[in-house]
Amino acid sequence: MASIQLSNQHPLDSLIRSDRLPHIWCPGCGIGIIMRCYAQAILESGISQEKHVVVSGIGCSGRVAGYMNIDSYHTTHGRAIPFAVGLKLAKPELMVTVFSGDGDLTAIGGNHLIHAARRNVDIKVVCVNNFNYGMTGGQVGPTTPKGARGTTAPYGNPELPFNLPYLMGAAGANYVSRWTTIHVRQTKDDILHSFNHPGFTFIEVLAPCPIGFGKSNNINDGLEEMELYRDRCVLVSDGDVRAEELTIDLREERPIYVGNFIDRDQPPYRPIHLENAQ
Amino acid sequence: MASIQLSNQHPLDSLIRSDRLPHIWCPGCGIGIIMRCYAQAILESGISQEKHVVVSGIGCSGRVAGYMNIDSYHTTHGRAIPFAVGLKLAKPELMVTVFSGDGDLTAIGGNHLIHAARRNVDIKVVCVNNFNYGMTGGQVGPTTPKGARGTTAPYGNPELPFNLPYLMGAAGANYVSRWTTIHVRQTKDDILHSFNHPGFTFIEVLAPCPIGFGKSNNINDGLEEMELYRDRCVLVSDGDVRAEELTIDLREERPIYVGNFIDRDQPPYRPIHLENAQ
Amino acid sequence: MEVYARTPLDLERMTVPRGQVFIILERCKGCEICIRFCPQEVLQVSTGTNAKGYHYPEIAPGKEDACVHCQFCALVCPEFAIFTLEKDGDPA
Amino acid sequence: MEVYARTPLDLERMTVPRGQVFIILERCKGCEICIRFCPQEVLQVSTGTNAKGYHYPEIAPGKEDACVHCQFCALVCPEFAIFTLEKDGDPA
Amino acid sequence: MRKEIRIAGFGGQGVALTGRILGKALAIYDGLETVMTQAYGPEARGGASSVNLVVSDHEIAYPFVQQPDILAALSQEAYTKFRPSVKPSAIIIIEQDLVTPASDDECFAIPATRIAEELGRRIVTNIVMLGFFTALTELTTRHSIEKAIKTTVKEKTIPLNLQAFAAGYEYALSNFQPHLLDTREDTGAAGAGQV
Amino acid sequence: MRKEIRIAGFGGQGVALTGRILGKALAIYDGLETVMTQAYGPEARGGASSVNLVVSDHEIAYPFVQQPDILAALSQEAYTKFRPSVKPSAIIIIEQDLVTPASDDECFAIPATRIAEELGRRIVTNIVMLGFFTALTELTTRHSIEKAIKTTVKEKTIPLNLQAFAAGYEYALSNFQPHLLDTREDTGAAGAGQV
Amino acid sequence: MTYRTVLTGKHFMHGDHACAEGAIAAGCRFFGGYPITPSTEIAERLARRLPEVGGVFIQMEDELGSMAAILGASCGGKRVMTATSGPGLSLMMENLGLGVMLEVPCVVVDVQRGSPSTGLPTMPGQSDVMQARWGSHGDYALVAYSPWSPQEMFDLTVLAFNIADRYRVPVLLMTDEVVGHMVERVIIPPEDQIDHWPRKRPTGRPSGSGNGSFKPFSAEEADLVPPMVHAGEGYRLHFTGLTHDERGYPDMTAETHQRLVTRLVEKINRNADQIIRIDPYYMDDAQIVVVAYGCTARSARRAVRLARERGIPAGLLRLVSLWPFPEQLFNQLAANIETFIVAEMNLGQMALEVERVTKRPVKGVFHAGGEMIAPEPILKAIINNE
Amino acid sequence: MTYRTVLTGKHFMHGDHACAEGAIAAGCRFFGGYPITPSTEIAERLARRLPEVGGVFIQMEDELGSMAAILGASCGGKRVMTATSGPGLSLMMENLGLGVMLEVPCVVVDVQRGSPSTGLPTMPGQSDVMQARWGSHGDYALVAYSPWSPQEMFDLTVLAFNIADRYRVPVLLMTDEVVGHMVERVIIPPEDQIDHWPRKRPTGRPSGSGNGSFKPFSAEEADLVPPMVHAGEGYRLHFTGLTHDERGYPDMTAETHQRLVTRLVEKINRNADQIIRIDPYYMDDAQIVVVAYGCTARSARRAVRLARERGIPAGLLRLVSLWPFPEQLFNQLAANIETFIVAEMNLGQMALEVERVTKRPVKGVFHAGGEMIAPEPILKAIINNE
Ligand SMILES: Cc1ncc(C[n+]2csc(CCOP(=O)(O)OP(=O)(O)O)c2C)c(N)n1
Ligand SMILES: Cc1ncc(C[n+]2csc(CCOP(=O)(O)OP(=O)(O)O)c2C)c(N)n1
Ligand code: SF4
Ligand code: SF4
Numbered sequence A, B: 001m002a003s004i005q006l007s008n009q010h011p012l013d014s015l016i017r018s019d020r021l022p023h024i025w026c027p028g029c030g031i032g033i034i035m036r037c038y039a040q041a042i043l044e045s046g047i048s049q050e051k052h053v054v055v056s057g058i059g060c061s062g063r064v065a066g067y068m069n070i071d072s073y074h075t076t077h078g079r080a081i082p083f084a085v086g087l088k089l090a091k092p093e094l095m096v097t098v099f100s101g102d103g104d105l106t107a108i109g110g111n112h113l114i115h116a117a118r119r120n121v122d123i124k125v126v127c128v129n130n131f132n133y134g135m136t137g138g139q140v141g142p143t144t145p146k147g148a149r150g151t152t153a154p155y156g157n158p159e160l161p162f163n164l165p166y167l168m169g170a171a172g173a174n175y176v177s178r179w180t181t182i183h184v185r186q187t188k189d190d191i192l193h194s195f196n197h198p199g200f201t202f203i204e205v206l207a208p209c210p211i212g213f214g215k216s217n218n219i220n221d222g223l224e225e226m227e228l229y230r231d232r233c234v235l236v237s238d239g240d241v242r243a244e245e246l247t248i249d250l251r252e253e254r255p256i257y258v259g260n261f262i263d264r265d266q267p268p269y270r271p272i273h274l275e276n277a278q
Numbered sequence C, D: 001m002e003v004y005a006r007t008p009l010d011l012e013r014m015t016v017p018r019g020q021v022f023i024i025l026e027r028c029k030g031c032e033i034c035i036r037f038c039p040q041e042v043l044q045v046s047t048g049t050n051a052k053g054y055h056y057p058e059i060a061p062g063k064e065d066a067c068v069h070c071q072f073c074a075l076v077c078p079e080f081a082i083f084t085l086e087k088d089g090d091p092a
Numbered sequence E, F: 001m002r003k004e005i006r007i008a009g010f011g012g013q014g015v016a017l018t019g020r021i022l023g024k025a026l027a028i029y030d031g032l033e034t035v036m037t038q039a040y041g042p043e044a045r046g047g048a049s050s051v052n053l054v055v056s057d058h059e060i061a062y063p064f065v066q067q068p069d070i071l072a073a074l075s076q077e078a079y080t081k082f083r084p085s086v087k088p089s090a091i092i093i094i095e096q097d098l099v100t101p102a103s104d105d106e107c108f109a110i111p112a113t114r115i116a117e118e119l120g121r122r123i124v125t126n127i128v129m130l131g132f133f134t135a136l137t138e139l140t141t142r143h144s145i146e147k148a149i150k151t152t153v154k155e156k157t158i159p160l161n162l163q164a165f166a167a168g169y170e171y172a173l174s175n176f177q178p179h180l181l182d183t184r185e186d187t188g189a190a191g192a193g194q195v
Numbered sequence G, H: 001m002t003y004r005t006v007l008t009g010k011h012f013m014h015g016d017h018a019c020a021e022g023a024i025a026a027g028c029r030f031f032g033g034y035p036i037t038p039s040t041e042i043a044e045r046l047a048r049r050l051p052e053v054g055g056v057f058i059q060m061e062d063e064l065g066s067m068a069a070i071l072g073a074s075c076g077g078k079r080v081m082t083a084t085s086g087p088g089l090s091l092m093m094e095n096l097g098l099g100v101m102l103e104v105p106c107v108v109v110d111v112q113r114g115s116p117s118t119g120l121p122t123m124p125g126q127s128d129v130m131q132a133r134w135g136s137h138g139d140y141a142l143v144a145y146s147p148w149s150p151q152e153m154f155d156l157t158v159l160a161f162n163i164a165d166r167y168r169v170p171v172l173l174m175t176d177e178v179v180g181h182m183v184e185r186v187i188i189p190p191e192d193q194i195d196h197w198p199r200k201r202p203t204g205r206p207s208g209s210g211n212g213s214f215k216p217f218s219a220e221e222a223d224l225v226p227p228m229v230h231a232g233e234g235y236r237l238h239f240t241g242l243t244h245d246e247r248g249y250p251d252m253t254a255e256t257h258q259r260l261v262t263r264l265v266e267k268i269n270r271n272a273d274q275i276i277r278i279d280p281y282y283m284d285d286a287q288i289v290v291v292a293y294g295c296t297a298r299s300a301r302r303a304v305r306l307a308r309e310r311g312i313p314a315g316l317l318r319l320v321s322l323w324p325f326p327e328q329l330f331n332q333l334a335a336n337i338e339t340f341i342v343a344e345m346n347l348g349q350m351a352l353e354v355e356r357v358t359k360r361p362v363k364g365v366f367h368a369g370g371e372m373i374a375p376e377p378i379l380k381a382i383i384n385n386e
């Protein structure tokens, strides 16, 4: 008969900067769950930890760079992708993952996102979509459902959100999927898969932000949002959902489609090198 | 028997700043043709010339603002759309058209483009796509076909271009079409139509830039590119072309699909006003 | 699908109007687009040039009455340099 | 289409391993996610708190041997605070 | 007169609102110079919450609290964290059921949460505390706080809040000697804000 | 010695290349200080093209041409536009078939396009002109220009270019008195570049 | 329900909220912004308030868009504002320059935090004050104010709108996290006591013909400010960021450029007396002058008072406006005063201006940021320099 | 075919091309840029040349992306560059600040044109020189050089790369349209005669454990420059634009901020002697000192020579480096020299620094831009001030 045992080390501690734990994220925040998937994927990737690099922008999700025990760059708001593009092209043997938030990647960083997808640069993007700007206190953003509330939308958000998989597909991404923080195995597997899928890959992971989005929208805590995912998510098998239906509305009793949406084999961006270049 | 008669005034002169003609565009440049369509559409719109406003960014195409004899704003590179968004929301009775180039709107301005489309702001965008940055001397850009040459791609462009109608559809535009400078009647009609179509509309018009794109890609002059359009364009009737096929490659003997691709009726963006607001 | 650009005009012959071609000489940059795309081949390149040195369009010999006032030349001219007005008088 | 999230585990009973649950007390923020999503309902909220005042998970009474080492608690814990190791010894 | 007040607890206890009401009473209805500051940012998120007030009859230059004259601690963490920073002469107010003070620490304790629950709404714990605080310190008056409550909280919750305030106020009167502040000598070293 | 040279024509005549070859001959093979500048921008596009060179045996501070000592006009527009700006003593070189000079204007004319066409490639009109220019002005030497041609144009076009150069050079020798530059007095007013 | 435009009365108000209320009271009816600590509360307050008063609140996709949007809205005739902090201000620089070039009135609030780069997002700084002056490419002049209290967050915001309209220039409100996040008494006057200096507007009717017949950039000699025309009024105006003549037409010559840029700069310099605000304290007989602004001025004021209590003839020159710099005033002061102490939460920025203008070395009480400078180091500097 | 890395020899070369060749010769192997007149030829040349030498040329979607990309590539170990003009520099400001904060070596070329805003795109200006110093938010220091000829476009580009690596700092090459678009003789030395100062690199082997055991921002007292670690070397580094300690970890305290920002600024100031370049001309006995840089210095040199011919004891102090400003030198000069004339193609920017440091009013020969200042007005100023 066993009670719970105390430990002061976690099996993944070598992957994270355990000296910085506990991290700054709020209780019930989903970011840590996704970071765990990423850490696990690195472990299973067979690629030396030295060759993995994470680049983040600014935001709660952007703090991931500071917690991963690999080479890590915490850049400026919205610019993680071009920074990562430069890094990857300068040193192609690195496995460069951009780990950042929905606001960082799709609001201020939207232009780099679509252009990196268009070019099909071989970087791996993990986008934590918590439907708002958590870091600055729960403002609405380009992923907030229409009508939902936020600190800058006290009367409800008047804007339509992006449908990110559709947008990424149209921009040219090679591989696009969506999961939630309840899909921990799938998220990990998909990140792992993306390491082996050359070109621009984009994995959106829906995550609770109880302090920001949750508070304004009657989702009491991370747990409640996790249950919502469990109850409403529907796995898409290839082609059975119209792109338009991918739009998420957490407030309505509509299915949330998850799964892999785009899987292409376009050759990744290669800068021009002339033969016999010195 | 009539020979050609000399005149010093054009029937559309009241729509343009004729005191500034001849304009700066090169012989055979397509921008003037599209501007003419716009001028004609204004004339036929039934909306007073006073209520039409044009906003441009920077580029050869961006110079249109300076030649239209209506209220006109020639802003900064890439920022015509947010400027227009501010103007439209501040004074909703205006008919605000953004007239600018592919580089201005989709390279540096790409983020505003997708966000204005997402919000479905009621502005009319006319995008002159001449497959390159004409103003700065023929560099490749996000619309340059892969493999085509430009002054910054002497060995051929290593990047894939955007498929603009597809991207705009995914971002949320209410109305999207594509024409070329040979489709003068359709372009005019479509601009006219967009005036009556609330929400974000996007009309891409392919245009020769003989000095930039043409010179680098063995298209000798504007005329030759016009003939190419005449010979290769295929009109799409609803739904018979897969979004992926909309990608243009001027160098290959592939059809160039033109026509209307997206026609939705989403309500346009409205800022929140509380009832009984003073 | 339908090839569209090739038939910009309604060329039925019955009630064809007649046009007079006008040019604002100093606006022309000699791109020849109006010339090539005139469905009636009314225009040709002039031998003379304007002050900027461009060869403007002129009426081709024998085409003095051939303009059908379809206005295509005016529509495709990037320079607002050419246009037509309907001629009074008898249709063809 | 297939509802996916509801069946994260392979619950076939034959070769179920046994797990020992470990916790790093001071990392826990009491979000209760591990507790709610444990398929075996092994965990419950503690009455005590850690130094930060959070109620961490503990083994529910009668569940001392119920952990099947599915690791789901570890996978969903945002804090890297909980994990399980396979217990030596006899399977169920 | 310059007094520094810190009210601290955990998120959800209404600490910020307490500060706003108190500050308003002092600044608007008592006409004193009053500044309120708060800690911000993600590092300040971990569930803790505090407000700081400086009140003075002269203009307030440096707005930050450095050595509180009054500390109201609504959580053990708050007590532990802030107790060391107060003036030697400071008044320490605690939530009786949530804070266990050091054995040698003279504190003024009130079971504010319990009292609030008795009134039917745990959410007014902070206002009970404020009543206690007001009576005990006489930094401001019952009248001023009541006005501040009326102009700050949602209209339909005014009666409840006034009730809660009264409960805390009465609790102080019946259990302690009020008007504490003036009877204490400030013997603390001058911090930056004190010059 | 400081000389200002302007070569002007229309786009496609290879004016820029002419400037580069001439400049290179002067700067590299003659060891003279040489600066070349060009007009830029959309307003400079309308088909016109020109290059400006300043050459000196001292260091060149102000790099712009203000009053050319030599003007080579390959189009009527270029002649019309730039003729007024030259020094009174300037040497004016024109393409005979493309430029009709003012009746009282003493110009050195060569049918460069025709000569180029006779050589089979109209594209070398500019090099014919350069040969003419070189012989006429003796600003630089045949040898220097030939070296500059060889290191500037595409390898397989070297022979044709040298031929074109020779043709222009010979044309000057057989029709005009060379070495013009030194025989002329500079009487022009000092422009900004002259101080 | 009807909503109040001006919240006349006494409030215990957050600095950022006071700024937002100042904007509403001044008639701001368009805000385009992007959240950033510690300015976000301005946006949040306006997101609630503008819909109440018929104004437009739009959260843009980034600061580039925010700055462009407010320029557009101002050209539509609205009083407009955006609010940000250092990183966002850096992103606004190009379009701030457009605002200067097009002479579009607008108010840009920078609630300064610890910088450079992401720095200390939730902690104060004052190190963007030189950026306020020089951050955009090219020569230009604009106006910057620096409030030191929530009350001034209200008052100077109103002033900022008035100055922006009066001189057709972007006005920066360079505040800091301390002032932005502090709650203090704010007295909002009755609506009719709030200054409203309207934009200068053209007097003639539009001719309707356009074609350069109207000159939207023709300025009177007196103030060098051209009347502002808005879109949709029939003038057929043209505004361009290119160098332009009085018609607004691009004119690519060095002469026009010199004329235009000089006027844009002179417009501010010549009207500097109307624009500059300073707040002297014990300056009449001061021998040692402390120069400070924003939150630091609070400590400086305290330090000066304590110095006076010790009999030291110190004075405080609080810069309520930062730009244009009060050159004349400092020139005059320099004639009599030997010692200038500049206290600021940066490594010495306005100190450079003081040094330049007074032509003497200044003593600095500097801190890179993160924490408000306390009165003591300033007092110490005063004592040491007596 | 094999391609040459260093085009050793004499060339008649375009200024922008000389800059590109300087970059290639210095070992630049990554360029991320966005076209803008009059800098585009740099990108165009590199688009041709970098693929020849195994480098990466990428045209980014905008200047924000360009600046971020070169920082990323530099962190990957490459020598990196971007090139732009004023409007683009304004857009780079935020990430330039990141470069300073992360201490990432990079070279940013600004071929200045007539400004502000879109201004005069094809015509020269020198009005971004204060922006070079103050354009990003917060306190920081960086290095800026200003070539006056195509030869210096080559030479100073090489120097810029070396200084950037030596001090782990972004280096700006502040040139102008005249110099960028001018064709002149450029002598490229043999490969082995081109200076190459390598980045300071850590000496120890990475421990591999990470977790703060390695301190990528620990600097030696001597030069305050920490050795640079690159991605993929096993150090498990963390770089953040937040205020950070020596481990690179965010540390949100005023103390750490003060320490970090002060070091970043001091790093440049303390090494100023190694960084600053000036070019004196007739300075030995000069009584009147003309200060100029870039293309304007050409006219200034001519003016000084003409003044000397007239017996006027003028001298030219050409600023080859602009930032850090040579304070000490001007201090010394001010001891003996009464008259300073600053000639620059702006309304007086570096003149402010000269004024500040020399503590005397300077005479300015200013022009807003569009046209190079000719020797005459400078000569006139010399004569008038004799
Ligand atoms: C240029 C700039 N603008 C704004 C900010 C403020 N800011 C920091 S994080 C953030 C939003 C982050 O949202 P998201 O990426 O969704 O991350 P989350 O916090 O939700 O995980 C904003 C607006 C900034 N740091 N820099
Ligand atoms: C911030 C900024 N970056 C770059 C430029 C330079 N620039 C001017 S126009 C232009 C490209 C224009 O391309 P496009 O919009 O396609 O117009 P086109 O000239 O082809 O009609 C560029 C890069 C600029 N003016 N501002
Ligand atoms: S604010 Fe939201 S996203 Fe940020 S840590 Fe808290 S819960 Fe997570
Ligand atoms: S460069 Fe191209 S786009 Fe610009 S005017 Fe010439 S042809 Fe037109």
Ligand code: SF4
Pocket: C019, C021, C037, C038, C039, C040, C041, C042, C043, C066, C067, C068, C069, C070, C071, C072, C073, C074, C084
């Ligand atoms: S109107 Fe039609 S027919 Fe007449 S000239 Fe023009 S194109 Fe030809």
Ligand code: SF4
Pocket: C027, C028, C029, C030, C031, C032, C033, C034, C035, C055, C056, C057, C076, C077, C078, C079, C080, C081, C082
């Ligand atoms: S289309 Fe216009 S510009 Fe071209 S040749 Fe005809 S008239 Fe001239």
Ligand code: SF4
Pocket: D019, D021, D037, D038, D039, D040, D041, D042, D043, D066, D067, D068, D069, D070, D071, D072, D073, D074, D084
């Ligand atoms: S491993 Fe599985 S069964 Fe065991 S406690 Fe965790 S979730 Fe429950």
Ligand code: SF4
Pocket: D027, D028, D029, D030, D031, D032, D033, D034, D035, D055, D056, D057, D076, D077, D078, D079, D080, D081, D082
């Ligand atoms: S999931 Fe982790 S943080 Fe949450 S209660 Fe369980 S152990 Fe604690």
Ligand SMILES: [Mg+2]
Pocket: A059, A101, A102, A103, A128, A129, A130, A131, A132, A133, A134
């Ligand atoms: Mg988010």
Ligand SMILES: [Mg+2]
Pocket: B059, B101, B102, B103, B128, B129, B130, B131, B132, B133, B134
């Ligand atoms: Mg284009």
